[in-house]
Amino acid sequence: MEAGQPAQRKAEGARDGARPLLSVRGLGIRFKTSQGIWQATRRIDFDIAPGERVGIVGESGCGKTITGLSILRLLPGNFAGLDGKILFDGTDLASCSARQMRAIRGKRIAMIFQEPMSALDPVFTVGHQIAETLRVHTDVSYEEARAKTLEMLRRVGIASPERRIDDYPHQLSGGMRQRVMIAASLICGPQLLIADEPTTALDVTVQAQILELLRDISETSKTALMLITHDLGVVAETCTRMITMYAGEVIEDATVDEALVRPLHPYTSGLLRSLPHLSPRHGRLPSIPGRVPSIAEMPAGCRFRARCAHAAKGCETEQKLQDAGGGRKVRCWRFAELNLPGALHPPDTPAAAKVATQ
Amino acid sequence: MSAASAERRGEPIVSVRDLQVRFQTSDRRATVKAVDGVNFDVRRGETFGIIGESGSGKTTIGRALVFLLKPSAGAILHDGIDPLALSRGEFQSHRRDYQIIFQDPNAALNPRMTILASVLEPLELARVGSRAERERQAREALERVGLPQEFGERYPHQLSGGQKQRVVIARALTLKPKLIVCDEVVAALDMSIRGDVLNLFADLQRDLGLTYVFITHDLAVVSHISERVAVMYLGQFVELGPTEEVAERPLHPYTIALLSAEPRPLPSAMREESRIVLQGEVPSPIDPPSGCRFRTRCPHAQPLCIDRVPEWRELKPDHWVACHFADRPNFSPNTLETTP
Ligand SMILES: Nc1ncnc2c1ncn2[C@@H]1O[C@H](COP(=O)(O)OP(=O)(O)OP(=O)(O)O)[C@@H](O)[C@H]1O
Numbered sequence: 251m252e253a254g255q256p257a258q259r260k261a262e263g264a265r266d267g268a269r270p271l272l273s274v275r276g277l278g279i280r281f282k283t284s285q286g287i288w289q290a291t292r293r294i295d296f297d298i299a300p301g302e303r304v305g306i307v308g309e310s311g312c313g314k315t316i317t318g319l320s321i322l323r324l325l326p327g328n329f330a331g332l333d334g335k336i337l338f339d340g341t342d343l344a345s346c347s348a349r350q351m352r353a354i355r356g357k358r359i360a361m362i363f364q365e366p367m368s369a370l371d372p373v374f375t376v377g378h379q380i381a382e383t384l385r386v387h388t389d390v391s392y393e394e395a396r397a398k399t400l401e402m403l404r405r406v407g408i409a410s411p412e413r414r415i416d417d418y419p420h421q422l423s424g425g426m427r428q429r430v431m432i433a434a435s436l437i438c439g440p441q442l443l444i445a446d447e448p449t450t451a452l453d454v455t456v457q458a459q460i461l462e463l464l465r466d467i468s469e470t471s472k473t474a475l476m477l478i479t480h481d482l483g484v485v486a487e488t489c490t491r492m493i494t495m496y497a498g499e500v501i502e503d504a505t506v507d508e509a510l511v512r513p514l515h516p517y518t519s520g521l522l523r524s525l526p527h528l529s530p531r532h533g534r535l536p537s538i539p540g541r542v543p544s545i546a547e548m549p550a551g552c553r554f555r556a557r558c559a560h561a562a563k564g565c566e567t568e569q570k571l572q573d574a575g576g577g578r579k580v581r582c583w584r585f586a587e588l589n590l591p592g593a594l595h596p597p598d599t600p601a602a603a604k605v606a607t608q
Numbered sequence: 609m610s611a612a613s614a615e616r617r618g619e620p621i622v623s624v625r626d627l628q629v630r631f632q633t634s635d636r637r638a639t640v641k642a643v644d645g646v647n648f649d650v651r652r653g654e655t656f657g658i659i660g661e662s663g664s665g666k667t668t669i670g671r672a673l674v675f676l677l678k679p680s681a682g683a684i685l686h687d688g689i690d691p692l693a694l695s696r697g698e699f700q701s702h703r704r705d706y707q708i709i710f711q712d713p714n715a716a717l718n719p720r721m722t723i724l725a726s727v728l729e730p731l732e733l734a735r736v737g738s739r740a741e742r743e744r745q746a747r748e749a750l751e752r753v754g755l756p757q758e759f760g761e762r763y764p765h766q767l768s769g770g771q772k773q774r775v776v777i778a779r780a781l782t783l784k785p786k787l788i789v790c791d792e793v794v795a796a797l798d799m800s801i802r803g804d805v806l807n808l809f810a811d812l813q814r815d816l817g818l819t820y821v822f823i824t825h826d827l828a829v830v831s832h833i834s835e836r837v838a839v840m841y842l843g844q845f846v847e848l849g850p851t852e853e854v855a856e857r858p859l860h861p862y863t864i865a866l867l868s869a870e871p872r873p874l875p876s877a878m879r880e881e882s883r884i885v886l887q888g889e890v891p892s893p894i895d896p897p898s899g900c901r902f903r904t905r906c907p908h909a910q911p912l913c914i915d916r917v918p919e920w921r922e923l924k925p926d927h928w929v930a931c932h933f934a935d936r937p938n939f940s941p942n943t944l945e946t947t948p
């Protein structure tokens with residue numbers, strides 16, 4: 251790794267660091283449905299270091315949101331069971347009581363969602379909602395809470411917060427509501443912020459503001475960020491590491507640069523190649539044939555097999571998330587023999603070569 | 609494509625002159641100027657892209673182009689004809705040539721109708737040929753969009769999002785339109801199948817000589833598929849030109865900011881360090897700013913921009929822009945400063 255890439259170096263350092271902040275092992279979630287018990291996710295393994303920014307990517311339904319919610323133990327009513335461990339700063343959240351979880355949620359781990367309107371209560375002012383989180387978790391006076399709220403609103407880029415603190419959510423624009431959500435999630439100084447598609451509902455110019463804010467906050471306050479998104483551009487701009495999910499499993503784990511330039515899993519490679527702006531204008535877009543198997547008809551062995559151009563004898567066996575060297579992980583036994591294209595192609599352009607050799 | 613239509617490729621198939629569309633707000637107290645004075649031609653056989661943030665008026669233009677709503681002022685000509693001057697019967701048959709497809713295929717398909725019945729419906733409404741002939745055409749349309757025959761007997765819930773969008777496209781194709789307005793047609797689809805649907809649009813255009821108006825907020829999609837692209841802001845076009853020109857040599861500060869804000873899936877060594885992050889959000893179309901509508905967020909706004917509406921001018925061949933200062937030599941993306 252060369253100099254001039256502070257973000258990447260930090261990721262490396264964090265990865266080799268002593269103890270991860272969050273360590274998820276063998277996480278799986280089951281739901282009760284009319285068709286029986288559904289295994290929505292399984293065998294999810296990943297770590298997040300203190301202050302690290304990790305993107306969780308994958309197509310609709312692959313289990314990103316469920317994974318985020320299970321860390322906070324905020325699972326829907328038809329939840330039928332959780333396997334594995336969720337070690338957060340040494341505590342296994344999977345076996346915490348509801349009461350212990352309430353003390354952690356909002357204080358040490360916070361979450362923001364795609365649609366801020368649904369997370370904000372329409373009948374309370376934004377100031378009240380932010381201050382309330384603080385008062386639930388800490389012993390502060392009303393005045394202190396209000397002062398801290400003002401400071402936090404300013405911190406997330408709300409202009410003249412004294413004028414906004416007593417506004418109701420509907421009086422704010424979409425971008426301002428998302429800033430308020432971020433302020434509420436950060437008010438107790440969490441160690442981990444889980445953001446589920448925080449910019450999907452926003453326009454691209456406002457998205458740029460929010461992503462800059464998230465990056466900035468994680469850098470200055472050392473808050474780790476778990477950013478759930480289907481947009482690989484958003485991950486590239488915001489995160490240092492990228493975890494790719496497919497059909498309820500983690501299939502690749504690498505730094506963003508590694509994953510973009512030299513993906514090891516055929517699915518990651520296929521996704522990158524299907525992005526329009528990276529292919530020649532008006533040319534044909536490569537695409538991945540077929541569709542994600544539904545939970546009810548999950549194939550045995552590699553779950554990507556029916557769509558994989560590299561499927562061979564051996565792929566019908568269960569695939570482990572294996573160590574691919576240099577801290578990378580991949581769920582494909584053929585990874586070493588496949589030389590897969592990434593976001594830059596042809597992969598031998600000078601720019602790609604430069605990145606690949608770093 | 610017939611020889612005659614191939615010959616006329618490039619001529620205007622749609623001409624839009626001073627188009628205005630206004631809506632009453634729900635409390636009837638104010639007027640939303642959703643589209644406020646837009647001029648352009650769509651050329652036969654091309655893909656004309658319209659890009660802009662939400663609420664900028666893209667869908668409203670699309671609906672007006674196919675006469676799903678009536679312009680409040682201005683004119684839209686189809687092939688030189690004003691469809692509003694036609695008799696009722698003529699208007700109904702004329703409309704078949706100009707179709708629109710929306711983002712959500714679920715809203716467009718009746719969940720209780722089989723796929724074949726959905727595709728047949730427009731043919732039946734238009735009373736085309738015999739029953740056998742209609743069924744033949746519907747099956748042909750399904751085949752064209754790459755759906756196997758047995759899908760005709762299925763119901764929408766048995767199809768994936770991408771397959772449903774193909775059905776909606778098949779449905780629009782049965783009446784052999786000349787032009788299709790595609791409003792955010794791939795926005796609801798997963799990344800890995802977007803490519804398939806975009807490829808399908810390209811194939812159909814080549815085989816059938818179709819013209820598209822492709823509306824999207826996604827820069828990548830628009831630059832991939834369109835020959836020309838218009839950039840919309842608060843009900844008006846701010847820039848219009850060949851896609852490559854607009855994407856690589858943008859003239860309007862808003863276009864420059866939009867391009868800069870687009871998150872790029874590139875490794876850190878290839879991403880630009882400085883980006884233009886616009887402050888604030890799009891103002892309300894009920895009471896847009898005076899002068900240049902972009903002035904409240906423009907990093908280059910001058911006093912003149914408050915007082916005077918910038919003229920819509922052709923600064924380079926086929927490349928139009930509405931900004932007082934777009935022709936300043938030092939006014940290029942490279943010299944733009946990022947806002948602090
Ligand atoms: N309450 C539930 N009951 C049954 N199945 C569920 C439930 N919630 C989610 N699932 C299923 O679990 C899988 C993972 O869902 P999840 O919401 O985590 O997807 P996601 O990756 O966040 O997708 P998206 O990008 O669309 O938000 C999906 O197949 C989904 O249908």
Ligand SMILES: Nc1ncnc2c1ncn2[C@@H]1O[C@H](COP(=O)(O)OP(=O)(O)O)[C@@H](O)[C@H]1O
Pocket residue numbers: 631632633640641642660661662663664665666667668669893
């Ligand atoms: N039927 C309607 N009644 C009132 N306002 C409308 C209606 N349709 C659209 N608008 C308003 O017109 C503007 C442009 O809307 P639209 O064309 O849907 O934008 P876009 O497709 O670019 O997101 C918005 O401010 C929108 O709220």
Ligand code: SF4
Pocket residue numbers: 515516517552553554555556558559560561562564565569581582583584585
């Ligand atoms: S295990 Fe086989 S089918 Fe699965 S991704 Fe690897 S090569 Fe493809």
Ligand code: SF4
Pocket residue numbers: 860861862900901902903904906907908909910913918930931932933934
């Ligand atoms: S006319 Fe003025 S405010 Fe409008 S885009 Fe040009 S410089 Fe900016």
Ligand SMILES: [Mg+2]
Pocket residue numbers: 314315316446
């Ligand atoms: Mg989700």
Ligand SMILES: [Mg+2]
Pocket residue numbers: 666667
């Ligand atoms: Mg729209």
